[in-house]
């Protein structure tokens with residue numbers, strides 16, 4: 001290395017060298033372009049300004065507050081307050097509206113659907129699935145098959161008081177355990193019968209006249225003579241090929257032998273009446289119903 005003065009010009013490129021040299025290789029002195037440098041200085045100035053105005057530098061507890069007094073939490077709170085204010089007229093209209101008024105007023109209905117969709121995602125999706133698709137023991141709400149009724153009033157009642165919930169006004173329906181009431185052969189016949197009702201294959205041992213008689217004696221009181229179900233008792237329709245607890249032989253055997261009692265919580269007191277109203281409109285719309293039947 002030599003400390004030679006910088007006027008040393010590289011003959012090949014015509015660029016000045018820094019004077020540094022290693023084994024005959026010399027370092028060219030190529031300055032940064034001016035435009036690049038100005039942008040760099042501008043960002044530094046902007047950063048200093050930002051640090052002064054906004055919260056920026058982390059301290060041991062907290063951070064520098066910035067002279068503008070802005071916080072992201074404060075900004076969200078403000079936006080939410082604005083949104084609530086904007087929605088207030090619609091919310092209070094919805095609060096007072098009856099279901100038939102909501103159904104007739106397209107704007108109000110659209111508002112209710114949006115509120116209902118948001119509340120559904122927060123409260124109902126964990127059990128019923130994001131789009132209301134359901135799962136084992138949690139009914140699909142996208143079909144127009146309703147265990148407890150599909151009118152807006154019926155859906156509202158289901159949501160308000162729940163099913164087999166702890167609320168005193170809860171809906172209750174009992175699917176008894178038949179293991180103590182019927183023998184294994186009779187239960188086997190009924191498993192076949194339930195599958196036949198649902199349009200599924202049966203075993204060769206299926207004795208339809210016997211199964212018909214057993215069904216009439218033990219099951220028809222709740223599920224109806226033809227197995228079409230009863231919304232007063234929450235006894236599902238058995239002839240619609242929609243299964244809450246599975247349609248394979250083992251699942252049906254379990255249903256008949258041990259009984260079933262799935263639980264839907266009551267939302268009265270946890271959600272306000274307007275939200276429950278919006279949810280009813282939304283849930284009914286999932287089933288493809290456009291107007292109150």
Ligand code: HEC
Nearest residue numbers: 123124127137138145146147148149158163262263264279
């Ligand atoms: C802890 C799980 C759970 C949550 C949370 C839940 N549900 Fe349910 N829901 C159920 C179960 C289980 C049933 C079926 C009960 C039965 O077998 O009759 C049900 C049934 C229903 C029904 C009746 C369906 C029919 O066919 O008649 C409606 C409507 C309903 N839920 C809406 C909602 C709404 C709206 C929410 C949110 C506010 C919600 N559910 C939250 C578990 C849940």
Ligand code: HEC
Nearest residue numbers: 173174175218219222234235236243244245246260261262
């Ligand atoms: C006291 C009324 C009652 C009687 C009697 C009754 N059930 Fe039920 N059954 C219900 C109720 C209520 C449910 C729904 C349980 C739930 O949702 O948790 C149900 C559910 C079922 C299911 C499940 C349906 C599905 O979609 O997965 C089957 C299958 C069934 N019952 C068959 C029978 C058969 C067969 C008999 C006669 C041996 C019978 N039930 C007798 C009330 C009854």
